[in-house]
Amino acid sequence: MIRPFDSRYLNGGQKLAVKYFCAAVILFFAQLVFGLLAAAQYLHPNFLHGVLDFHVNRMVHINAMIVWMLYGFIGSVYWFLEEESGREVVGLHWGNLGFWLLTAAVAVVVAVYLGVQTGPGGDFARWFINEGREYIEAPRWADLGIVAGMGIFFYNVAATFMQGKWSGIAGVLVLDLVALAGLYLAGMFYVTNLSIDQYWWWWVVHLWVEATWEVLVGCIMAWALMHLLGVQRKIVETWLYIEVALMFGSGILGLGHHYFWIGAPEYWLGIGSFFSALEPIPLVAMVVHSLYDAGVHRLRNRNHPALAWVIAHTFGNFLGAGVWGFMQTLPQINLYTHGTQWAASHGHLAFFGAYATINIAFFYLAVQRWRGEVWMGAGLTGGWRWKWALGLLSVGVMGMAVALLIAGYEQSFIERAQGGSTWEAYFAAQTHPWFVESMIWRMVFGWVTLAGFLLLAWDLLVIGKYETQTAEGPVLVHR
Secondary structure, eight states: OOOOOOGGGSOHHHHHHHHHHHHHHHHHHHHHHHHHHHHHHHHOTTTTTTTSOHHHHHHHHHHHHHHHHHHHHHHHHHHHHHHHHTSOOTTHHHHHHHHHHHHHHHHHHHHHHHHOOSOOOSHHHHHHTOOOOTTOOOOHHHHHHHHHHHHHHHHHHHHHHHHSOOOHHHHHHHHHHHHHHHHHGGGSOOOSOHHHHHHHHHIIIIIIIIIIIHHHHHHHHHHHHHHHHOOOHHHHHHHHHHHHHHIIIIIHHHTHHHHGGGTOOTHHHHHHHHHGGGTTHHHHHHHHHHHHHHHHTTOOOSBHHHHHHHHHHHHHIIIIIIIHHHHHHSHHHHHHHTTSHHHHHHHHHHHIIIIIHHHHHHHHHHHHHHTTSBOBSTTOTTTHHHHHHHHHHHHHHHHHHHHHHHHHHHIIIIIIIITOSOHHHHHHHHTSHHHHHHHHHHHHHHHHHHHHHHHHHHHHHHTTTTOOOBOOSOOOOOO
């Protein structure tokens, strides 16, 4: 018996979610390819020089990561929106239009990045080519398009809940989407004072991710845990409220460890370092409490891959965002590590652990429903694929994080502590055997990560296709 993908099993919001998920997987692949190209240029600086320069590969690598994760979040919300609200998505046609406009804009922006790699800076370049601000290089027209797309998304979600059932998850989600669009606006105006400009820049680069994204993931995680394990709503919503309190309290203060480096008072370094470490705690506690509750009530899980990725999120978020972030933001350490490969190590592990994992969990939830609630629990046909994909991706990202951490340690010691942050010390650190060997291992584990992705993509295409068993009735979602 063959179980094909069949959209008849999906509601309107879920059909739109599938589009976002498919685009996210493609962008995930692009992120890995351009990351490998940039990694190769660390080892061979002349590789593709003048054809596809390092700064372009790095830019596309980072922007593809941001966009595919955002696509995954939006798709995840559309996935559970109708079930959580008890009604059809309001203005779904606008949601579909928003998807195609956003996707077209992303394609055009990437094409411009690849085609126009150098040139003068000016109003034309800022509006149509590259804004020139690291991590938020999108031209101004694309910035406006992103905010418009978030506006459509907000309307779909808010109007649907207003006309349907309201819940704790709904309230947090709607308010967070206001911040999701609002904080992005902070990076869309220009001031001549560099410190002030960097102040608002950090609001987008760090606070947009650490505050709005973390709360959005909390909403997604809460619904996923109820659906996967049938845990009590009051458990996940309680931890979600704590997440909001810590995020918009400690998250904003946690941004302070960047303020010191743009000329803000020295006390920000200590405040930011302490509070930034508190952010992952509620999400970890939500999962641990839910797993305990499911065990006490002997609840049965019908989707092992999705649950495994949720658990991977718990460890990855705590380790990458919490431990890996905290160990380099203490003032005594950050004075030596800021701007080195320590930051890249933290970034790789944190983004994968805190965000990529929960998106992949929803990919598996979508595949299960798309094939007609096929069984994806114990004894699943071809179950080795998702397990190896999880293992390879986790080992690959962890390996890259450790390699970059060693490189960052070498930079901190030779370039900062020993050399005193001079240009001579910088180049000495870049050519030191420890640094070069770390970049080699980063490249090796990058290929391991790509292998894990290819296995993941294969598994998503075929998992459940030949499964004869149907998942038993839907898990109860307590209200």
